Amino acid sequence: MVEHLEPEPFWAHFTQLTKIARPSRHEEPVIAHVTAWAAERGLRLRSDSTRNLVIDVPATPGREDAPMVVLQGHLDMVCERQPDSPNDPTEGRIELLRDGDWLTADGTTLGADDGVAIAAMMALVEDEQAPHGPLQLLMTVAEEVGLEGANGLDGSLLDGKILVNLDSEEDRKLTVGCAGSTDSWVRAPASRAPLDPSSVALSVTAEGGLGGHSGMQIQLGRANAIKYLGRALREVGAQVPLRLASLDGGKSRNAIPRDATAVIAVAAGDAERVRELLAQSEATIRDEYAKTDPDVSLVAADSEPPADAWTAAATDELLDVVALIPTGPLALSPDFDGLVETSTSLGEAITEGDVLTLHSLTRSSNDAAMPGVLGTLEAAARRAGGEVEFKHNYGGWRPNLDSPALAALRVAYDRSFDDTPIVTAVHAGLETAVIGDKVANLDMISFGPQIESPHSPDERVSIPTVERFWTLLVGFVDELSQPTNGHAR
Template sequence: MNEHLEHLTPQPLWRHFRTLCNTPRPSGHEAELVAILERWADGRGLAHDRDDFGNLRIRKPATAGRETAPGVILQGHLDMVAQANADHPHDFTRDPIETYVDDGWLRARHTTLGADNGLGVAAALAILEDDELVHGPLEALFTLEEETSMGGAMHLAEGWLEGDVLLNLDSEDRGEVFIGCAGGADIVVEAQLPTAELCAGEVAVQLSLTGLVGGHSGIDIHRGRGNANRLLIRVLRVLEAFDIRLVSYRGGTLRNAIPREAFATLALPADEVAAAKRRVAELQKTLRAELAGIDEGLALTMTPLPALPEQALNAHASRLLLAALNAAPYGVERMSTDVPGVVETSNNLGVVNLEKGRFHLCALVRSLRDSATTDIADRFRGLFELIGARTRVEHAYPGWTPNPDSSLLARFRRLHRQLVGSDPAVKVIHAGLECGILAGKYPQLDMISFGPSIRGAHSPDERVELDSVSEFWRLLRGLIEDLATPEG
C-alpha cells in the first residue's frame, strides 16, 4: 500500500515514511515497527540497541576524518495518535494508513496521517543511509509512547547517549525553530455515582454532537475551535429544564486531542421529548453562530432510542455531575508575559466517559510554569471532591527552558539564511516536546527542534505540506554537514 509515496521527493525519506504508514504504530504498539527498523539496521551494518524501556538507538560512525566532530543525535518518537472519523472503521493496531496527495499536501483517508512524528523518524532513517553525506558520529534515538505518556523519554536510560547536540525532529512549522516548550500533566478524575431505575413514563434518547475540526490540544488550543465535551455538557445543562437524567456519556478518545465528537444517552419524561428536541435545534443554531468562521461543521442531533436502559444516574447525581463538568477549567488559562504570543497555561477537557454510574475524566494541562500546572490540578481536585470523586495527577513532565545563546541555534540560523534566504522565527511551543525531559537526563546537550509544516495534527484532518518536507530535508542534511565542518 501507499506505493505513490515512492515517487515523491526526497525519495529516501518518503520511502521510509511509506514503511511507517504501512506498519500500525499507535502508542503502546510500536514493537512491530521496532523489529522492522532493527532488521533494516542489520542489513546496512549499523549498530543498534535498546534501553530497558524499549527505546531504540541506531548508530553510524563518522565519515573518515570527521571522527572528532560533535556527535549528533537525531531524535523522534515512533508512535502516532490514533484518531479516525466515527463513521470510518479503522483498527490502528492492524490496518495501514491510506495516504493521498491533495493540492500539494499529503493526507490520510478518514484517519490521522502519522506525519507527527513519522516524518521526523523517516528523515532520521534517510540520513543514516545517506552515504554521500559528510557527518560526525550519528545516533538516531527513537522513543516510545510519546503521544500517551511521554513514557519513552521519561524512562530513557541515563548515561546511554553519546552525542553532543540533539536535533529533535518533532516540530510542525516551516520557517521556525523551537528552543523551548511547555511541560504538562494528566489530571484523572474518577467516581462511582448513584443510579436509579427508569421511572414510568420516562424514555431514552441519544444526543450527538459531531462534525468539529478538533486538533492538537497544545498548538491549536488558542484557535477557538469547538471542544465537543465542553459544548455537549453545555447543551445538557440547558436540557436539565426538561428533567433529564444522564444514562451514559462518551466524548473524546485522547487527552491530547481536542475532542471532535461526543455522545450522551438521556432519560427524560416522554411528554418532554418534543420540546427538548426543539430546544436542541435552537442550540445547534446558537453554537453554529458562535463557531462561524472557525469550526463550521457542528451537528447536534437528538434521536429516540427503541430500547430502554435499566438505570440512569439519579436526579441529584446527574445535576451534580453536569454542574461540575460545566465549571471545570478548560482552554487557555493565561498567555505568557515572557514570550509574547505564546500560551502560558491551558487545559484540554480531553476524555469524558460515564457508563453504569462509573465516571472517568482525563484532562491534559500544559504550562510553561510547573506551579500553574499544580494550581489547575488542585482546582480540579477541589471541584470534583464536591461530588465525591477522586482526583489524581499522572505522567507529569517538565518543560524545556529556552537557551537563546545556544551555539547550535546560531549555526541553524546562519544555515537557514543561506539555504532558505530568510531568518527562521525562533519560538517556544505550547506543546510537550520530549526535549525538556531529555535535557533533565542529559543537561550537557545543546538542542533545537524543527520540522516541516504539519496541520491538523491529532485529528483526521492531519496533513503535511510536500514542499516543506523538501526544505526540511535540505536543512537537516545541511546542518549535519555544517556540524561536521570545523568552525573558523
C-alpha cells in the same frame, strides 16, 4: 502518490511507515521494521526496558572527530479515524491522498507526527552525499501518551551532547523551548437508580468539530464536544427533567474531542420537547463556533432504555462538574508574542458504573502556573463529591538563546534559505523536556516541516516544506561536524 517527490528516499521510508501499525504502547511492528533495517546495514542497535531504540551510526569519512550528535523522534502516532472510514492506522491502513502541495490521509490521521522524523533519520543514514559526524538515532515509544518512552529512557545509552529533536510542526521556526504537562482525572461517583418503566431514552451525540492538537491548536478556540454536549444537556435539564445514563467522548488525551455521546432518560411525554430544546441549544452553539467549527451539531436518536441512570440530583451535579472543568488557553507567554503559556483541555469523558471520569491535560511553560490550574480541577472534583488524580509528566524545557547548537543551526539555515527563521517555543510537549533531565548538559534544538491538524483525520503535511526540512537537516549535521565551527573536539 509520492512518486518523484523530493527527497525520494525520505518519501519511500515515509510511505513504508504508513503501512505499519504504530499506535502508542503497541509499537512492536514498527520496532521490528527499524530493527531489521539497522541489521541490514550492520548498525549497532540497543534498547532499554521501555523499548526505546538507540542506533549508532559511524561518521562519514573525514568527520570521525566531530562531536556525537543525537537525532531524535518518536515511533508511535495518534490513531484517529472518521467513524465511516474503511482505513485504520491501528492496523497499518493509511491511504495517502495528495491535495496540491499537501499530503494527507483518507479519513485518518496521517502519522507525519512523527513519521517525518523516523523517515528522515533512515534516509539520512542511507545518503552517501550527506557528510556528518558520528550519530545516534534515538527513536522513542509512547510519546503521544504522556511521553512515556522518554520518561523511561535509560540516559546512559546516549553519548552525544547535542540533541536534535525532529518533532516540530512549523516550517521556518527553530524551537528552543516547550511546555510541561500534567494529566488529571476527576472521578465523580454519583447515585444511580432504576428508571421508571414509562421512561424513554435518547442518545445525544455532539459531532462535527474540527478537533486538533490540544497544545499546538488550543489557541484557535475550537469546539470541545464533551463541553458543549454537557452544556446542551444542562440547558435542557433546566427546563425538562432528565436523567443521565452515560457520557462518553474523546479518544486521545492530547486531542480536542471532536465527538461525544450521552444517553439520557426522560418521561415519554417530554421526548419531543427535549428534541426541541436540543435544537435550540444546537443553534446557539453553532453560532458560537461559526468561525472555528461551522459543522458542529447535536444529533438526538431513540435509544434502548438502560437498566438504570444517575438520579436527577446526581445528573445535575455531574453536568455541573463538566461545566466547571476549564478548557482552553488560560495565559499567554510574556516571552513570545502570540504563544499560549498555560492551558488545559478536557480530552476524555468515561462512564464506568456509577463513576464519571473526566480526563484533562494541562500544559504550561511556566511551572509556577501549574498549581493554580490543578487547584481549580481539585475544587471541581470536590464540588461533585469526587476526587482527582494527578500525574505530572514533565516540566517545561526552558529556552537557551545562547545555545551553540542554535548558532550552528542559524548558520545552516542562512546558507540554505533566503528568509529569516523565527526562534520560538511551543505550547506542546516535546521529549526534549524529559530527555534534558536525564542527560546532563545536553544542547538541544528542534525543527520540522509544516504539519497541520495533527492528532485529527485532517492532519496534513506540506510537501515543499518537507524538502526544506530535509535541506536544513543535511546542512545542520554537516555544519556540526565541520572542524572549524567550534563544536569539534
